[in-house]
Amino acid sequence: MTTPAVQHAIDAAFREEWGRILATLIRRTGDWDLAEECAQDAFTEALRRWPVDGVPQRPGAWLTTVAANRAIDRLRRGARGVELLEQVGRDPTGTPRTTMDSHESDTDQGGGIEDDRLRLIFTCCHPALSLEGRVALTLRSLAGLTTAEIAHAFLVPEATMAKRLTRTKEKIAAAGIPYRVPPAHLLPERTAGVLAVLYLMFNEGYSASAGDQLIRAPLCSEAIRLARLLAALMPDEPEALGLLALMLLQHSRRDARLDASGDIVTLEEQDRSRWDLEEIDEARALLRGALRRRAPGPYQLQAAIAACHAEAPEPAATDWPQIAALYEVLLRLTPSPVVRLNRAVALAMAEDLDAGLALVDELAEQRALSDYHLVEATRADLHRRRGDRAAAIAAYRRALDAARTEPERRFILRRLAEQNDRP
């Protein structure tokens, strides 16, 4: 019988080892489906044996060996077995050996052997794959989510997700997408691509509507777990640290950002005692480590901005001049209307409401933002702060016309009511 302790050991091993085992098997067999089946078999075998034999001292090594032996068995029976068998039995340094106990030789710290999971991440996030395929395959392969779990999180039928995963794997094989960490000249671009996939995954969970929050929240925790893995595998990449810090800072506010009815609560109005201090502290430490490398990037800058908010015990204590300066740098790296809008707000809050408002007016005139209601809502907010009620109401009305979702509309209506109620 499976005791809770054994079940716990198996669950823990699954979370810790799934990606590693799969990544190694894919490298050695070149066959994603075979690798997946054998990794699954190894866990089934653990479920059978561990309750009887006890949990092995090194569960990862045990599982890897079982999965590898299973791969050898299957290949022996298969038609193209012999040639592949040779690859399976060979370790990455070219020394033949009897078992595939890669767990010991392929550990990521030092040793000069790249972690297979890094190869797996870069392959899953290859830019020639569809974006939705990249996200799904990363969740399946690295995080070990089942097809049903991924389908659930993306609110699509399981058959749709299964097809998406199959198609993505087929393209990797048929189009000759290499299973590797990209060479130096491609690395910066491809790393940015991996970070974008993880951040997209996080945002899918984070920006879910109130009704879908519970269903989609796992996407946030999986994205954080994967960002943590990536940061560990690429310790010299400050943007990986920056992304992890950014996710943690956003995640730290998860309990305060929606009210009881599921409506969005602005940063200013959030109950800061409900922020997760542990996550904030971890993020700040990560960010310090990243910034020390003096290679700023968009994720580090966004994290630094989020940290400015996190460090303020109350809204009035926010270091707006610092935030405005950070947006200035971010704007140079990633010039976009949203960044310009945020910089205008920071400037308004830092020193000069009128100057900030002038910048927002400029953006409104250019109609550069597709999310036009944001510009009008921001404009209204600045008028409100200046005490110009009539102008604020007019702008909120324009924002209301441009709002596209129900929560946006409710938020603006609430603001509008506040203005109208004022004496």
Added chain:
Amino acid sequence: MNYVLFVWADGIPAPEAMEVMQRDLPAWIQEMDSRGVRLFGRELDLPETAATVRVRDGETLVSDGPFAETKEFVAGIDLFDCADLDEAIDVAAKTPVARFHPLEIRPVMSMALGERTSAFGRGDDSAGKPYLLAMWVGGAPAATFDERAVGQEGETWRADLEARGLHVMGARLQDANTATTLRVRDGDTLLSDGPGVETEGFIGGIDVVSCTDREQAIELAASHPVAGYHAIEVRPFWSE
């Protein structure tokens, strides 16, 4: 691995684009030839020179114009021999054509290069005028068919043409799901999953034949087994 590159166009290039391509193409060709990654590349004649051939109930049906009813058309074809998709992307991104046209990279399933391939690649058409036969598949076939049997008939067709000295090269391609489309904008390489243009079917294979005239090319297309189930677009390559 081998990859076929389809150059998609939606008209005759603007004079400035033409100038840049003519200026920069020779250096690209030289670099890729010396790397050994480019097997050949040729421009096609304009789509109005095309004929689309079907055989139904034993009768050859020829319609003027290309198969796809889109504004976009395939304007040229290159064949690469690369280590993997990353190398194919690198090679494609470096051509000046990528700055002006979407390039579709499609993996080759199997191919046959003949004695005439290299002369064709050099633009030496003294043996006969080269025509592209593009097998448009993907939609519903006219009748159910045994893919394996048709594949074998295709091999026989090819062998027969080779014996008659009419075959230049042929390639069966992986399906459109495996395509990657590449564009270069402001120096950045942009990739997308899937074919360069959404069309009703997709090109499942190509053959290049060397003919005396268009009639012969159409006749050869009609004798290909795929013409009985799908459609074959016949188009001359551009020659000076």
